[in-house]
Amino acid sequence: MTLQIQSHQEHAPQELPQVLVLEPPNVFKAYEKQFLEKFQFLKAWESEIPTEQFLTTHARSIRALLCSDWTPITADVLRLLPSLRVIVTSSAGLNHIDLSECRRGGISVANVGTVFSEDVADMAVGLLIDVLRRITAANRYVKAGLWPIKGDFPLGSKLGGKRIGIVGLGSIGLEVAKRLEAFSCSISYTSRKKKPSISFPFYTNACELAANCDILIICCALTNETRHMINKEVLSALGREGIVVNIARGAIVDEKELVRCLEQGEIAGAGLDVFENEPNVPTELLVLDNIVLSPHCSVLTEESFRDMFELISGNLEAFFSNKSLLSPVFDE
Amino acid sequence: MTLQIQSHQEHAPQELPQVLVLEPPNVFKAYEKQFLEKFQFLKAWESEIPTEQFLTTHARSIRALLCSDWTPITADVLRLLPSLRVIVTSSAGLNHIDLSECRRGGISVANVGTVFSEDVADMAVGLLIDVLRRITAANRYVKAGLWPIKGDFPLGSKLGGKRIGIVGLGSIGLEVAKRLEAFSCSISYTSRKKKPSISFPFYTNACELAANCDILIICCALTNETRHMINKEVLSALGREGIVVNIARGAIVDEKELVRCLEQGEIAGAGLDVFENEPNVPTELLVLDNIVLSPHCSVLTEESFRDMFELISGNLEAFFSNKSLLSPVFDE
Structure with a gap:
C-alpha cells in the first residue's frame, strides 16, 4: 500500500x-x-x-x-x-x-x-410520500408552534392502493416500481415501446397512462420526443386528484402548464426535483402549499x-x- | 337503497x-x-x-x-x-x-x-427518506431562493444498504420492514421475544440492536416495560451517524436525552411524529436542522x-x- x-x-x-x-x-x-x-x-x-x-x-x-x-x-x-x-x-x-x-x-x-438509479428512485418515493402525507407542511406546522393552537393536522392521502403511472421504464423507473409495489401500489407505464419481459400494464402514450392512474412519476430521458411530453392534455387526463413527481428533467414537463394546473387546482399536487430553467424556479411555485420542491439533488448522496x-x-x-x-x- | x-x-x-x-x-x-x-x-x-x-x-x-x-x-x-x-x-x-x-x-x-399499520409504516419511511435526503430542508432552500445564490445543495445519505433496526416487530414493524427491504436495506429487530416465523436477525434488547444498525425505527407499544426504553445508553450505542425515527409513542424515547444527543451531534438526526407531552414539542427541537417533525399525524389519512x-x-x-x-x- x-x-x-x-x-x-x-x-x-x-x-x-x-x-x-x-x-x-x-x-x-x-x-x-x-x-x-x-x-x-x-x-x-x-x-x-x-x-x-x-x-x-x-x-x-x-x-x-x-x-x-x-x-x-x-x-x-x-x-x-x-x-x-x-x-x-x-x-x-x-x-x-x-x-x-x-x-x-x-x-x-x-x-x-x-x-444514480437507486438514489433517484428513493427521492421519487420520498417526494411522493411527502406530497401525499404533507410531511414538509407538517414540519412547518410543528416548527411554527401551530399544533397546540390549531390542533390536529389535516388528513393526508394514503399511498397504498394508488395507481402509479411510470413515464419511462428504464433503470430508474424499474427501481421506482420495485419500491412502490412494496407499498401496495399498482404500477403501469409508458415507454418508447412495450417491454416484453415486464408484466405491468403498458400504455402507448403519456395521455392514456395519465387517464388510468392517480400519480405520474417522470423517469424518462429528455429527448426531442419527450420535450414537453407532459403537456396540458396529459395533466388534464390525470385530473384534479392527480399528482406529478418529476425527478428526470424539467423540460419533459410543460412547466408553464404545470404551474397553471397547480394554481387552479386542476391537479392536486407535485413533487419536483427538476425544472426547465435551473437553478431558476417559477416564482408561482414558491408560494403554493401543495408542492414539494428540491434543487435537482436526487443524485446527491x-x-x-x-x-x-x-x-x-x-x-x-x-x-x-x-x-x-x-x-x-x-x-x- | x-x-x-x-x-x-x-x-x-x-x-x-x-x-x-x-x-x-x-x-x-x-x-x-x-x-x-x-x-x-x-x-x-x-x-x-x-x-x-x-x-x-x-x-x-x-x-x-x-x-x-x-x-x-x-x-x-x-x-x-x-x-x-x-x-x-x-x-x-x-x-x-x-x-x-x-x-x-x-x-x-x-x-x-x-x-393504521400501512399508513404509519408509510410515514416512517417518508420521515426516514426525508431525514436522509433532507427533503424538507431542500424545499426550504428552494423556496427561500437560495439555489441560484448558493448553488448545489449539500450531499445527503443513501437509503440503500443502511442497516435498519426495528424496535417492536408487530403489524406496523412488519409493514416497515417490507417497505425498506424494497430499498435494499438490511433489517434486524428487537421484540419481547424472538419470532420463530421471521428470518430477520433478532437482538434481545434495544441497546444491542442499536449497536448493530444505522437507523432505529420505533414501532412498539407504550407499556411500563417500553417507557424510556430508548435511553442514553441506546442512543450512544446507535452512535454519531445514527438516525432515530419514532412513529409509535413519544414516551418510549427519553425525550430529554434525545434532544441532548441531537443538539450535541451524538446522533445524526431524527424523524419524529410523536412526543412525550403532545401537542407540546421541546423548543430545542424547533430550531434544529437535522430533524423532521410531524404532529402525530401518521394515522391521519x-x-x-x-x-x-x-x-x-x-x-x-x-x-x-x-x-x-x-x-x-x-x-x-
Missing part, C-alpha cells in the same frame, strides 16, 4: 494522462484530490483566456473530456477538438451532448450508467458520489489503456 | 343504542353524520355539568364507550360506570386504558387493530379514517347485537 502511494506521488502531473474539463462537475470538486492522483486536468474554467481560444490552443493534445450535464457539448465545441476521442459525463442523462456529432466523429461517450468517482476514473483509465469503456453509451 | 335510508330516518335517535363519548375522537368529528345514523351518543364534553356528575347521572344506562388515545380511561372513570361492558377506542395503542381493571370488571375492549369508521361502527354493532367484537383486545 505504501509502495503504491509512493508510485502515485512519483508521477509528475505532466506525465499523467490529460483530461479536459470545461466546467467542474460536482464529483470533480468532491474528489479532486483523488482525481489528481490519476489524471492531469486542463481546467478551461480557471483560464483567463476565452474558452474557444483555450480549446484552440490545446486542440491537438486533447483526447479526453470530462463534463457534467450542465455543460453543453455542442457540434461547435466538438469542431474545436479534432483529436477528441472520448467524452465522460458525470450524468446519466445525455441531452447536453450532441450524440450524432459524436458518432459521426468517432468519439466514444460514457455516462455514469445506473450509479455521498455514496453515489463515491461510486461515480470510481466509475468515471475507471472509464478514463480504460480509455487511456485502450480497453473497453465500463459504461459506454454507444455499442462498441 | 331508498328504503334503507328511510328505515334509518324512521329511527328516532332515542331508539338507537346508546354510546358514551367523553371527548370526541377525530373520526367522530369526521364521520359524525354517519355515526348518528347508527347510534345515540351521550356527549360528556358538550355537557355543562362536570364530567364526574355527568357520568354518575347516566351511570346505570351506559353499556358502551367510544374513546380515543388522548382520553385516559382510568380505574376512577370505570368505577363510575358499573354497567359498562365495552370500550371501543379509535387507536391501535391501548396505553390510555386501564386494561387490568377492564379485565377484572368483565369489560371488553376493541381497538382499531391494524387499520382519508382512507384510514373511512376504514376506522367502519371498524368502530362494526364493533359497536356487534356488541349491541350480542356478536363477537371484530377487533377484540382480549381473547373472547
